[in-house]
Amino acid sequence: SLARIKASGLKLQLCTNETQATRESFVRKLRALGFDISVSQVTAPAPAACHLLRERGLRPHLLVHHDLVPEFAEIDKTNPNCVVLGDAAENFTYANLNEAFRLLIGMEKPVLISLGKGRYYKETDGLKLDVGAYMKALEYACDIQAEVVGKPSKRFFESALAELGVPPEQAIMIGDDIVNDVGGAQQCGMRALQVRTGKFRPSDENHPEVKPDAYVNNLAEAVDIILQEM
Amino acid sequence: SLARIKASGLKLQLCTNETQATRESFVRKLRALGFDISVSQVTAPAPAACHLLRERGLRPHLLVHHDLVPEFAEIDKTNPNCVVLGDAAENFTYANLNEAFRLLIGMEKPVLISLGKGRYYKETDGLKLDVGAYMKALEYACDIQAEVVGKPSKRFFESALAELGVPPEQAIMIGDDIVNDVGGAQQCGMRALQVRTGKFRPSDENHPEVKPDAYVNNLAEAVDIILQEM
Numbered sequence: 505s506l507a508r509i510k511a512s513g514l515k516l517q518l519c520t521n522e523t524q525a526t527r528e529s530f531v532r533k534l535r536a537l538g539f540d541i542s543v544s545q546v547t548a549p550a551p552a553a554c555h556l557l558r559e560r561g562l563r564p565h566l567l568v569h570h571d572l573v574p575e576f577a578e579i580d581k582t583n584p585n586c587v588v589l590g591d592a593a594e595n596f597t598y599a600n601l602n603e604a605f606r607l608l609i610g611m612e613k614p615v616l617i618s619l620g621k622g623r624y625y626k627e628t629d630g631l632k633l634d635v636g637a638y639m640k641a642l643e644y645a646c647d648i649q650a651e652v653v654g655k656p657s658k659r660f661f662e663s664a665l666a667e668l669g670v671p672p673e674q675a676i677m678i679g680d681d682i683v684n685d686v687g688g689a690q691q692c693g694m695r696a697l698q699v700r701t702g703k704f705r706p707s708d709e710n711h712p713e714v715k716p717d718a719y720v721n722n723l724a725e726a727v728d729i730i731l732q733e734m
Numbered sequence: 735s736l737a738r739i740k741a742s743g744l745k746l747q748l749c750t751n752e753t754q755a756t757r758e759s760f761v762r763k764l765r766a767l768g769f770d771i772s773v774s775q776v777t778a779p780a781p782a783a784c785h786l787l788r789e790r791g792l793r794p795h796l797l798v799h800h801d802l803v804p805e806f807a808e809i810d811k812t813n814p815n816c817v818v819l820g821d822a823a824e825n826f827t828y829a830n831l832n833e834a835f836r837l838l839i840g841m842e843k844p845v846l847i848s849l850g851k852g853r854y855y856k857e858t859d860g861l862k863l864d865v866g867a868y869m870k871a872l873e874y875a876c877d878i879q880a881e882v883v884g885k886p887s888k889r890f891f892e893s894a895l896a897e898l899g900v901p902p903e904q905a906i907m908i909g910d911d912i913v914n915d916v917g918g919a920q921q922c923g924m925r926a927l928q929v930r931t932g933k934f935r936p937s938d939e940n941h942p943e944v945k946p947d948a949y950v951n952n953l954a955e956a957v958d959i960i961l962q963e964m
């Protein structure tokens with residue numbers, strides 16, 4: 505399906521909330537599976553966070569997955585004035601959570617930047633709490649609201665569109681997550697298709713807030729429809 | 735001050751949100767400091783939780799401090815159908831949090847009982863996230879509301895009153911925490927004094943929701959006023 509999009513002349517950008525690895529390693533995995541994708545074709549929360557940090561002169565304390573740290577290599581992390589929270593997995597220790605909390609509560613105006621707000625996800629050894637749960641813990645303890653830079657934030661989709669160089673009304677989002685993919689893209693002015701694969705659940709078709717522009721059974725069908733309508 | 739209350743013939747009950755130790759060890763500490771207090775004079779979240787567990791036939795999975803476990807010795811913990819959350823401190827590991835989460839999300843109707851909802855507290859080595867932060871994490875991940883059994887819950891003060899054998903209008907709460915002590919007791923129909931010691935902050939005197947029946951500079955002054963008014 506991706507090859508057919510490429511052959512058609514349409515532009516393609518992958519939007520992922522992956523925060524357990526750098527884009528480089530994400531792309532390496534996809535290329536090993538036979539997908540012809542480059543790093544610039546991937547929009548991910550960590551680079552979006554770096555953009556925001558630079559823009560506002562923020563120096564982060566990182567509570568993220570060990571494998572994500574290289575994404576922040578160019579960022580000044582001395583004397584931190586904000587906390588960046590990702591899916592830190594094994595790094596979510598009692599000591600590390602207290603450390604992030606102490607930094608935040610010690611700031612005159614605590615700034616917490618979260619690379620997503622997922623509730624949980626599944627791995628081969630079972631369900632795991634996602635970054636959103638830890639974000640809520642810190643939000644409550646400090647009585648603050650985090651700034652979320654991953655999907656479904658508007659900023660995230662805007663940066664994907666900027667990379668493509670197209671306005672929202674000329675872009676279509678295809679995703680399996682009714683809130684993060686479909687809802688987020690629509691909030692940004694794009695149309696959005698929901699695939700009935702992956703995270704899709706039948707109850708999504710009665711979602712109280714989000715209505716996709718169309719449902720498709722899978723990615724191949726989405727590409728069929730888009731190419732037909734060109 | 736406690737001795738003067740005792741000598742006056744008034745009844746006394748200590749209401750604590752302590753969940754890092756049993757009442758026995760809590761009382762042992764107080765007695766070592768010279769306070770003439772017995773275990774039945776202490777109302778604490780863990781026994782309140784045990785009462786609720788028995789009442790509803792619930793079998794808990796415990797995510798609590800190691801030293802609190804004996805409070806649950808008499809409770810059936812096989813094949814858990816709820817999670818009891820306390821200030822687990824070093825037991826708040828990534829693995830333990832995921833385990834509690836998996837149990838909850840696997841229940842048809844997840845039941846989370848929290849022994850408090852404090853945001854943070856101070857220890858000699860610095861500030862620590864309190865049970866409320868972890869409660870929020872699990873609430874968000876499972877999309878549920880925890881049942882809080884410590885202060886300021888009405889149930890907690892009712893069980894203290896039951897122990898005293900007096901109706902709320904004949905009881906006075908003295909505490910340093912504007913929301914958990916003063917607000918909770920008032921919700922239960924008691925009068926409440928706030929002492930200007932411990933957790934007290936000058937901003938408490940402009941609290942948007944809770945107005946104590948009176949402020950006193952310290953516990954001795956509270957006892958003076960109560961004995962004068964008898």
